[in-house]
Amino acid sequence: MRRAYDEELEQLHRKFYQMGCKVNEAIYKSIKAFVNHDKELAKGVIEEDKEINQFEHDLEQACIELIALQQPVTTDLRKIITVMKASADLERMGDHAVSISKSTIRVKGNKRNSMIEGMISDAGEKIKKMGEEVITAYIEYDTEKAVEIANYDYLVDSLTHDIKEACISEMKKDPELVLGATDYIMASTYIERIGDYITNISEWIVYFQTGEIQELNTHHSYDEL
Amino acid sequence: MSTPTYKMEVKDLKLWYGDFQALHGLDLAIPEKKITAFIGPSGCGKSTFIKSLNRMNDLIETCRIEGTIELDGKNIYDPKTDVNQLRKKVGMVFQQPNPFPKSIYDNIAYGPRTHGIKNKKELDEIVERSLKQAAIWDEVKDYLDRNALSISGGQQQRICIARALAVGPEVLLMDEPTSALDPISTAKIEELVSDLKSEYTIVMVTHNMQQASRVSDETAFFLNGHIIEHGDTRKIFTNPDQEETENYISGRFG
Numbered sequence: 467m468r469r470a471y472d473e474e475l476e477q478l479h480r481k482f483y484q485m486g487c488k489v490n491e492a493i494y495k496s497i498k499a500f501v502n503h504d505k506e507l508a509k510g511v512i513e514e515d516k517e518i519n520q521f522e523h524d525l526e527q528a529c530i531e532l533i534a535l536q537q538p539v540t541t542d543l544r545k546i547i548t549v550m551k552a553s554a555d556l557e558r559m560g561d562h563a564v565s566i567s568k569s570t571i572r573v574k575g576n577k578r579n580s581m582i583e584g585m586i587s588d589a590g591e592k593i594k595k596m597g598e599e600v601i602t603a604y605i606e607y608d609t610e611k612a613v614e615i616a617n618y619d620y621l622v623d624s625l626t627h628d629i630k631e632a633c634i635s636e637m638k639k640d641p642e643l644v645l646g647a648t649d650y651i652m653a654s655t656y657i658e659r660i661g662d663y664i665t666n667i668s669e670w671i672v673y674f675q676t677g678e679i680q681e682l683n684t685h686h687s688y689d690e691l
Numbered sequence: 692m693s694t695p696t697y698k699m700e701v702k703d704l705k706l707w708y709g710d711f712q713a714l715h716g717l718d719l720a721i722p723e724k725k726i727t728a729f730i731g732p733s734g735c736g737k738s739t740f741i742k743s744l745n746r747m748n749d750l751i752e753t754c755r756i757e758g759t760i761e762l763d764g765k766n767i768y769d770p771k772t773d774v775n776q777l778r779k780k781v782g783m784v785f786q787q788p789n790p791f792p793k794s795i796y797d798n799i800a801y802g803p804r805t806h807g808i809k810n811k812k813e814l815d816e817i818v819e820r821s822l823k824q825a826a827i828w829d830e831v832k833d834y835l836d837r838n839a840l841s842i843s844g845g846q847q848q849r850i851c852i853a854r855a856l857a858v859g860p861e862v863l864l865m866d867e868p869t870s871a872l873d874p875i876s877t878a879k880i881e882e883l884v885s886d887l888k889s890e891y892t893i894v895m896v897t898h899n900m901q902q903a904s905r906v907s908d909e910t911a912f913f914l915n916g917h918i919i920e921h922g923d924t925r926k927i928f929t930n931p932d933q934e935e936t937e938n939y940i941s942g943r944f945g
Contacts, residue, residue: 468878470885471905534928535904 471536478528478549479605482556485521486601489556489563492518493597493660496563497590500570500653501583508567518560525553548674552604555663555670559597562656562663569649576646582632586650589625589657592618596664604671612671616682619661626658695722698862698892699744704758706739708751713739715916716758721862726884726893728903728924731913732944737896740913741864744894745781746774762862779806782860786867788847790839790854795822795831798839798850802858817857825853826883845876852883856891863887865895869902881906900940904928912936 492511499507529550532538538546596615603611633647665683673679699721706714714736721727729737739748746767748754759766767777779802790798799818808814818835822828827849831842839850848868855863865884869877884893884906897903903910904924911921912935920927920936931937938944 469882530929531925535925537901537904 471532471542474528474532475542475545478525478532478546481521481525481528482549482553483601483605485518485525485553485556486597486604488514488518488521489560490594490597490601492560492563494590494594496566496570497586497593497653497657500566501587501590503570503573503578505571508570511567512564515560515564518557522553522557525549544674544677548670552667552670555666559660559663562660566653566656569652573646573649576649577640577642578646579636579643579650582629582636582647582650585625585629585632586653586657589622589629589654592622592625593657593660593664596622596661600664600667600671604667607671607675609672609675612668613682616665616668619665619683622658622661626654629654695725697721698723698763699894700761700764701740701744702759702761704740704743704760705756706736706743706748707753707755709753713916714743717916717918719911719918719921721892721894722909723892724888724890725908726888726895726906727909727911728907729894729896729911729913730898730900730903730939732939733898735913736916737913738866741866741894741896744862744864745778745783746772747783749774779858780860781862781864782855782858783864783866784848784851784855784868787871788844788851790847790850792838792840794836795839795842795850796835798854799857802854806858821853821857822850824856824887825849826879826886827853843876845872845879848872848876848880849883852880856887860891862892862894865893867896867898870898877902912939914939 492514495507496511498504499511529546532546536542596618599611600615602608603615630651633650637643637647669680669682672682697720701717701719701721704714704717705712717736717740729741731737742748743756744760744767748756756768759768761767762777762780766772767781791801793801796818799821800814803814803817808817819828819832822831827846830846831837831850834842839847842850848871852863852868868884869880872880881902884895887893888908895903895907907924909922910924910927912919912927912931912933914935920931920933922932927936928940931940
């Protein structure tokens with residue numbers, strides 16, 4: 467039976483990878499649509515989110531059945547728990563891509579600022595790279611890489627901070643920018659949250675290897691406020 | 692998923708040992724080329740039930756049966772049924788490995804010989820094929836003349852499976868086939884059983900709930916001579932409909 471069981475575990479792994487690729491694509495497209503004011507592309511992201519949700523549903527179902535039927539222990543158990551937890555994080559990342567897409571669609575001739583849009587685009591590039599790397603680290607069970615990715619997150623955090631500052635100062639100069647800049651702040655917050663979920667996935671990779679649940683890259687210092 | 696074809700169908704089966712009623716009107720359809728597991732506490736009727744599937748209960752004098760069991764649509768309790776032919780089609784493996792005190796070769800060749808095969812070459816082929824199907828060929832191929840009782844219990848059980856396969860059955864009944872074996876032999880038998888289902892319909896009684904959950908496609912839960920619940924193993928082990936099933940499976944019984 468071990469053979470069939472191993473095959474099912476392998477399938478979880480493959481399915482998780484496919485889900486990860488789908489989520490990364492959604493994030494990439496949602497940010498691209500946002501900075502290019504491409505409502506069609508944004509609609510596509512919202513449509514495709516159903517598939518992402520289905521992936522999570524299927525993975526959860528498969529994990530529950532494996533737990534009930536195989537009574538997994540040790541590495542097998544950690545593998546299943548990791549997929550369950552990390553796929554929930556992926557699903558939330560997909561939801562944030564949807565939120566970014568919705569603000570793209572909502573915009574109606576607001577005044578724009580290309581400098582800030584450039585910064586959002588930069589943050590998007592960074593998050594895209596982190597998302598891709600975390601999925602690779604997952605597939606390769608690369609703990610070192612996972613920790614490294616979690617540490618990049620401060621770059622996204624500081625960019626988010628810069629975007630917010632830039633929005634405020636531009637709004638002060640030009641009140642007509644208020645509507646658009648509010649969306650900029652929201653979009654950058656979504657990107658920042660995606661980074662946090664990527665950190666969570668890194669934590670699950672560490673858990674899979676070490677059996678220890680640890681927080682990577684916490685933001686509990688008041689100095690950062 | 693296509694609708695399953697049923698190899699055997701049990702309808703309103705009642706069984707008595709003297710005055711004691713062991714089975715109370717059971718209905719069960721056994722899907723073809725799948726593994727159906729019977730679970731339940733001791734004395735619930737699962738072994739009695741599996742034995743009625745190839746009329747092993749005929750051997751018990753006080754045993755009386757009502758109802759029908761159909762194999763490919765034909766009632767096996769019809770007076771015209773040839774019981775030898777029935778047991779050729781519906782083979783059985785028991786809890787304790789019970790090879791004959793003969794050579795490994797003769798154990799496997801026994802059934803085919805009784806059914807009239809005399810040709811040495813043909814018998815050789817059957818022996819080799821059966822041992823291969825039972826995943827034990829590589830371990831015994833150089834010792835076919837050795838007494839089957841001289842090998843390990845796990846190997847003996849696979850010899851018994853090979854012996855059951857040698858007569859070309861369509862259904863394989865297994866009554867707790869691994870309860871006398873160690874975990875490694877158990878794993879081998881489980882692996883073997885899941886390979887065999889591509890060709891055979893398998894019915895298995897097991898006391899080991901994890902075995903039922905790992906190996907079977909469908910599970911039936913027996914209690915006091917009734918089938919309390921029967922269905923997809925995934926469903927039975929994740930969200931059974933009946934509270935008694937839930938209690939038994941989760942070990943909260945009694």
